[in-house]
Structures are given as structure tokens and as C-alpha cells.
Amino acid sequence: MRQSGKxxxxxxxxxxxxxxYSGAGKIDLSFLNEITRQISDSLKDEKELxxxxxxxxxxxxxxxxxxxxxxxxxxxxxxxxxxxxxxxxIYRRAFAKLNLVCAQVLLTWEDFNDRKRYLNAxxxxxxxxxxxxxxxxxxxxxxxxxxxxxGDNDRLSALVATLIxxxxxxxxxxxxxxxxxxxxxxxxxxxEITPQIKALASSTQRNxxxxxMITKIQAVEIAVKSGIPCVIANGRRxxxxxxxxxxxGKEGTLFIPRKGSLCARERWIAFGTKTKGKITVDxxxxxxLANKKSLLSVGVVSTTGAFDAGDIVGxxxxxxxxxxxxxxxxxxxxxxxxxxxxFDKEVIHRDNxxxx
Numbered sequence: 233m234r235q236s237g238k239x240x241x242x243x244x245x246x247x248x249x250x251x252x253y254s255g256a257g258k259i260d261l262s263f264l265n266e267i268t269r270q271i272s273d274s275l276k277d278e279k280e281l282x283x284x285x286x287x288x289x290x291x292x293x294x295x296x297x298x299x300x301x302x303x304x305x306x307x308x309x310x311x312x313x314x315x316x317x318x319x320x321x322i323y324r325r326a327f328a329k330l331n332l333v334c335a336q337v338l339l340t341w342e343d344f345n346d347r348k349r350y351l352n353a354x355x356x357x358x359x360x361x362x363x364x365x366x367x368x369x370x371x372x373x374x375x376x377x378x379x380x381x382x383g384d385n386d387r388l389s390a391l392v393a394t395l396i397x398x399x400x401x402x403x404x405x406x407x408x409x410x411x412x413x414x415x416x417x418x419x420x421x422x423x424e425i426t427p428q429i430k431a432l433a434s435s436t437q438r439n440x441x442x443x444x445m446i447t448k449i450q451a452v453e454i455a456v457k458s459g460i461p462c463v464i465a466n467g468r469r470x471x472x473x474x475x476x477x478x479x480x481g482k483e484g485t486l487f488i489p490r491k492g493s494l495c496a497r498e499r500w501i502a503f504g505t506k507t508k509g510k511i512t513v514d515x516x517x518x519x520x521l522a523n524k525k526s527l528l529s530v531g532v533v534s535t536t537g538a539f540d541a542g543d544i545v546g547x548x549x550x551x552x553x554x555x556x557x558x559x560x561x562x563x564x565x566x567x568x569x570x571x572x573x574x575f576d577k578e579v580i581h582r583d584n585x586x587x588x
Contacts, residue, residue: 246389291315312373404467409485459493509537559584
């Protein structure tokens, strides 16, 4: 477990909408100045930082004078189109005062689903870091309806952390971290994401935000399974970024990464893509996969969804639990013909399966 500031070289920081805006719906400049100061100090300490920032839709709502988050996708896209430009200008001016250059990077699910685009996004971000610039990432809400309806930047921050093989993910919010069931005591360290831990999360009630602690825990799960420690902390606490980097565990809640973490390609299969279909297998096939065997057609009970060879699919047990993901070796049409019988080709080769 990498816990010292010396070991944390590459850090992803997620900044939520609730932090960027004051009660009047305007950018909180005192918060922004404090955050940019800490980022500048970290860069002087030869850290590599990537910012994942929410706020485009909220900024657009402010410009348009909207009090509640629009329900129609087209209205959300319009607010994002207006707000993204405004938000980046604010970041640019703030960092320019400290002689820092920032770069705008807009990502969609397609940039993760497609392996070539995934690697291209990785190369772009790593090149920006080599050029001593500060990537500021957001979902491309103006064109990506899935992200607006179901997505959140907590998940995006975890995916970015796995994409660039970060040493630490810091999720800044307006809460101190994960609280106990009575919402009174801060849980300082979590070494495993259990059903009990997930039950402690609650969603947000803010008009300008989506997600809440539920999506943060989901994002943390991606990070820790990828071997990346994560801190959820209150972004308004003085020096919180520097503290989280130099002494993870001092601020907020520290989530310990899982041992035997996934390699880069396995992370992409497990978390970086949306599954195109579902394969249900019998108990024998589940045991075989757990023992690092390939999935054969004889163990397949049923399929759902349309997928082709090369697509990522979810693998489910008879109880309906997804326990693995993999790259299909044959299409759903072919599999439907041979399921439950012997076939000369693997449904998913063992090298293309990740146990979740």
C-alpha cells in the first residue's frame, strides 16, 4: 500500500459541483483560489496531477437562470454546451495567475469502450503531463446522452485513474468522508468494500448534482480493485489536497487497495467498457472460470443481448450475479446454437476473462 507522499507521484483529483458553487449559484472564488494554490504547490513538488471536474451543467444553469436541473436531455446538453466554456475560462484564469497551463479534455463512454481510443486517450493524457500541463477532464455532456442520464464524474475519475495508472485518487466533496450508520462518526479507513459499507452510502439531494456517496463508493470500488488507494474528503478543509497526498489517511476516509490488483488490460475489460451482452453459466462453468479456465459452450445456460466476437460481455451465475467479464470469442447468434453442447472454440478464452 502506497501511503507516503514520496510514493504518490501521479494523482487524480475529482472536484464536485457542490464545491465549485456558492449558495448564490456563482463560482466560489475563495474555494477555487485555495484549490489552485494547493495544486500549484503539489506541482512544484514534482507531482503529476489530473483534475476531473464537474460543473458544466451547473454553470450553464447559472448562466441561463435555471433553478432546477432540467429533465430533458436536450436541455441538459444545451446547459452543458454553455457551461463548459464558462467553466474552462474560469479555470484558465485561475491557473494562469500561478503561471500554470491547463488543458481541456472531454471524454465519452466511447473513448473507453473502443480499445484504440482508450489507448489514444491514455497517450494524450500522459503527453500532457510530460509537457507540465494540467489536464482538466469532464464528460462530454453536450453529445453523450448516456453520461447525462446515468453517468457521473465520480466513476469517470476512477476510470481516468485506472487509465493513467495513478498512484492515488482523491474525491473531493462537501462531506468529510464516509460516515457510520448514525451519520455521526467518520470512518477513517476502509480495507474492503463490503455490502455493509455500501449500505452506509446515500444519494445527493442537490439540484445541480448527481450521484452522492453511492456513486463515490462505486468509483472507489473500481479504484481499489485496480490497486489504487482512494481518499474521499471534504474539499473545503484547509490544505486537504496536500494533506491527502502527503499523508493519505489523515483527511477523510482512506480506502485501501485490493491485493493482487488487475493489470492495465484487465482493468479495461473489467471497468473501462460497457458490456454488450450477458452470458449465464452453470455452477461447473463458474468453478472452472474461478480456476482460470476458459469458458466453454457446454457450460453456457443462456444469453441476453446482441454481441459479436470481440465485444465485452458480462458473465453471470444461476442466481443472477455478475461474477466475471470477458471478451467474447464468438457472437451471440453462434453461441445460441451451440450453448449447452461441446464446441471446438472457446466462448471466452481464459486470457480474456476477468473475475470480478
